[in-house]
Amino acid sequence: MSEGLRLDGVCILKDGVPLIEVDATVPPGDVLTVMGPSGVGKSTLLAFLTGTLPRGFAGMGRIILNGEDVTDRPAHQRRLGILFQDDLLFPHLSVGENAAFGLAPGGSRADRAARVSEALADVGLSEFEARDPATLSGGQKARVSLVRMLLSEPRALLLDEAFSGLDAALRAQIRGLVFDRARARALPVLMVTHDAEDARAAGGPVFEMEAWRPSAS
């Protein structure tokens, strides 16, 4: 099967010592949850996927996205959307400019503005274009992050503790929103979390990592 996100014999080494091994396929619209306490290298796995592995780490294996090997592509050509625990909205840009940041070039100015408005309205943020992101609530920021990521038309979605910063009620709401949108676009989702509630809500397979030694399922 070539559709979806495939981690083919992926192994991350830190200073030559194996840290994580993953061999898994996430079909379109599914969520694979990677769980484990902090410090086991969950985020390092995502850094390998986004092409931003820190010095001292090495990644082996292949990343296959819809049948295409993207392992050797530079970070900006992989089209893997990522959401972090922090919203990481660019503080020098307005909400609208943030949302438009990842839009592919082309189309008229009005056309692009309309796509941004529509996407913001879709998450309940109509007329928010001119706002300063620093003035938004936590939930609003998370939704702008989601919109910004979706507008860049990613082919898979990575979640790095994406809901950990939100309080319980908001957390369920944003989580539902993200999973909904991912399913609607048939995006494979790889979620890294330490929270069992996230894993239950995702409904997909769970990959448990342990702290003291690399494990594989």
Next chain:
Amino acid sequence: MPPSRLPLGLRLLPALTLLAMLGPVAAGLAGTVLPAFGVFPAAGLTTPSLAPFRDLADWPGVVAAARLSVTTGFLSTLAALGIVTLFLAGWSGTRAFRVLERLLSPLLSVPHAATAFGLAFLIAPSGWLARLLSPWATGWDRPPDVALTQDPWGLALAAGLTVKEMPFLLLMALAALGQVDAGRRMRVAAALGHGRTTGWLKAVFPAVYAQIRLPVYVVLAYAMSVVDVALILGPSTPPTLSVQIVRLMSDPDLAMRLTAAAAALLQLALVAAALAVWRAGEFAVAALGRRWIVSGRRNAAADAGLRPLALIAAGGSALVVLLGLLTLAIWSVAGFWSFPDPLPSGVSGRAWSRFAATGGATMADTALIAAVATAIALALVIGCLEAEHRRRRALSPRGLWLIYLPLLVPQTAFLPGLQTLLLTLGLKSGLGPVILAHVVFVLPYVFLSLGDPWRAWEPRFATVAAALGTAPGGVLWRVRLPMLLRPILTAAAVGMAVSVGQYLPTLIVGGGRVETLTTEAVALASGGDRRAIGVYGLAQTGAVILPFALALLLPAWLFRNRRGLA
């Protein structure tokens, strides 16, 4: 991901930066060594000889000049470091400390020459202090005949350097304090029964000193070889070794350059030896400190004496600089001002209108040199930091030494050689070489100013931008540079301040033909026209303050609707 993916230009930038920074130093040292041993093709001399050193030894002032360089260097560095240490030990974290910190930060940028003139105008026998105290307290109807400035021991020179370098060391120490977890160290020390000052000296100082060691070395090397401050506050018969080198360099007799080169090598050896002695002193102090700590003596009573002393010393040196600037300002608009009147009897704008009529070209050249040198330095530094970011490799401690190297080699040791080299190669001195010489000194400070905020930037912004399909260049221009606008403008202001304050590179590499506010101000020192000096000193200070003001106001205006960057 791997370094090979870096664009060629970015890959070469670190090497280019090192070349811009160390190339002139190396070339200048080479251009010093050859004439020092009698090889000077421009004057037809090609046979090596030791004659230049013999000529230097024959100069009766050589021992006194060398001794003066050493004593003023050590005295001012010890005093500046001592004040900073005691002030931090006794007062860090208090309100008085924050007030003084805010006062001292802008003083850091006041050019050396302006500080020196201000101090001279304040403490000279006919200075403002004497006028304020006379005749009611001193009984003086005329200026007393004592050498309060340009004293033969170089005490005024050392005092000028102390008040100027103190803010620099304080800011470096403050940056270090944040990294050594001083608060918790102090809580532990207090819990073990140590007083504030002695507890700080025992528990925090060693960690802070380890971080500011290189800046301290820079202060020592600089204080030993400074020229402009020594011309204003130092003795003249004999002057310090560095001043003598500049005198020899400006002698119309080209043969004098050989003696100057020999003296420059002596200066280099003196600084190297002084740094070695200082290093040995560090070991000695560390050993004594350990014994003190192990002895268990708390010396808790020391606070009562040391804390007021530290506040007076730190506050006093800040006050001296501020009062000095005020004195410059008063003199710049003074009409007739007879001794011992506390204020001039009238106000006159004549000095300023003369400056307005003739100073335009000087101001333009000052601004041009500062702007171009800073732009070059900023481009190189940002390129290096970006290459470092993309390679995911931080600067090594060895790299940090390289950045400090141009600040550790005395200016008088390599600038004359650089000028001689230009002469030998038949190159004209002028704006271009002066700008490149300024880059040597601007670059390290821009690097030191921008490095920390650059590295403190959240790298996940780059990950997010890349995941949104933005190439590394786009991440730099569209995300990182705008977000770091404030520290970038501050670094630019620091660079401009360093350039505006440069005296020797402009004088020597410009071959005396390039005039900036600083060279003009220092040239006025021998003339004694206090009104003109006041004007130039203030103009110099203004030229430095303006970029800092812009660096503060511009981001505040641009980001007025962006609370995340406020």
